[in-house]
Amino acid sequence: MKTEENILLNIKDLHVWYRVYGGYLKVLNGVHLMVREGERVGLVGEAGCGKTTTMKSILQILPPGDFHIPQGQIFYKGQDVLKMSFKELQRLRSREIAMIFQDPTAALNPVFTIGTQIGDVIKYSSAFEENEHKETIKEQSIKALKEVYLPDPERMLINYPLQLSGGMRQRVCIAIAISSSSNLVIADEPGTSLDVTIQDQIHRLLNELVEKRNTAIILITHSLAVAREMTDRIYVMYAGMIVETATPELLFKNPVHPYTKGLLASVPKISGGGIAKGIPGKLPSYLNPPSGCRFRLRCEQERPICSEKPPQLFEIEKDHLVACYLT
């Protein structure tokens, strides 16, 4: 990977294991990911491929005691997150990186008002000086809610999450995420639990806010189409490994990895033309993952070398890296 000045987040060869009864689930197996300042990065993969684990390890909010990181580094602004003290981590979580979760209903606490929840975030984030008054918190909360185009923000502050619709709740979550004026927003499938028209609105809103503040964003999604419309660079993930990364134009014009090809072919198109066969087989077990390339059991072009050691990311053209021996 290129070394550049403005790299915000750089994950190098990250391995994460979960401890279970039968041993270790080797979920992440060498993830490389890089985010520059103000860049929109998409992380695409199917359910259970380790997208969320990657994001949780950035913030170190993995289930305590159950995980093990045998190797790898996560650099945030040049500092290794894995070696941070608790206080530094708290600072990272409150002021540097914000997260938007998939399900806004579960992300908001049902027994506190919107005002309390958004106020707490502002209170502990960089946007708020210690000697300021409660009134300032209120003002800033209203400002944040206005920015996400919520109608009647003053009244919204005394509402409970269950009084709002799904789209409005997600807007509140976005307001909470942006109010801490962080440098990186991690959005974990922000539109998946919403309807298409609402999803479109949420995505446009996110894009607008990210552009206005020059915030970097990692968009986790299972939909290639969403990633194409939202991001500057896409990482395709399979079974704990980054298999391909490129700009959307390159990736959709010239997919190289067999998994990316299969995934692209499976997406139904509104211009018709039927649906491809899909990818045979299913995700390997993480308890006993296949040696070498983890995709080889589902790959139609498996070669002897594939089972020896996992392929490394290899640059086939500018901004286009693939982890496959076929190239």
Added chain:
Amino acid sequence: MKQAINNEILKIKKMKKYFHIGKDKKGPIYVRAVDGVDINIKYGETLGLVGESGSGKSTIAYTVVGMYPPTSGQIMFKGKNIGIKASRRSLSLKKEIQIVFQDPGSSLNPRQTIEQILALPFRIHTTIPRRQFREKMVELLEKVELSPDYLYKSPPSIGGGEKQMVAIARAMAPNPSLIILDEPTSALDVSVQAKVINKLIDLQKEINLTYLFITHDLSLMRNVADRIAIMYLGKICEAAESVTFFEKPLHPYTQMLISSVPVITKEEENLKPKKVISTGEIPSPVNIPPGCSFHLRCPYKIPICSKIDPKMIEFSPGHFVRCHLFIKPENKK
């Protein structure tokens, strides 16, 4: 929609379904989940029913299956009115209409084996002797490309796509003629979805099944359904053949929906109507706005929209739309 009656398997006429949720000074309060819907499905056809959550698509499905009777209107299945409670339906009728639910994780009993799950429809709907069950079940599993050893597995131990395949096998077991698919793939990944959908299409060709396919995924609908109906707040606002539907969407809501779909190719982008940007949210079905229910979000709103509810008209053969914008030229002629 005025075709010969004999080639229609299901004909829903002005069906309404209201749910009573409480009282008010003015009288009882209802959720108007389905508010006057006409649907015709021909033999061997796939009708796609698309709508946002809360638009009443699932209510239609459940009413057809008989989970609850309609408040008013008729449901004609093979010429007979089936708008009655499930408890009063005959067994032979229940056998004819089967349903596949959205989430296979909760529609299959986790404490039963697949064998037990698949045996139930045979026990209830067929006269096959019990010793032949196994043979029939293996046949069924083969149809959905699962190996016979799945009989001894239980739902939590198999993947989501496989679970949905078992749910489909269960729906196929009594040899029905109409299967209602209530978002069968929305809980699955795209590569698995492709497999399930292809299997469903193959099975339909094989035994001439009719599908009522409910989904919110328009791009999937384009590839599966022969005809598409769009629902908004308990009413159908546009219905057409799936090709014309995407090439020439008429209703502003349809245009909004299609322009919101994220796509992966340039070709598809050209199909998307550019002008309509989605705004607002679907209102509550308790307080349906007067006039056209969509007028609050509509970019082409004209004064009449907030007063009078438009009627369904046939814009071109087979293309129905319910919008004031298209009624005017009709009247001038």
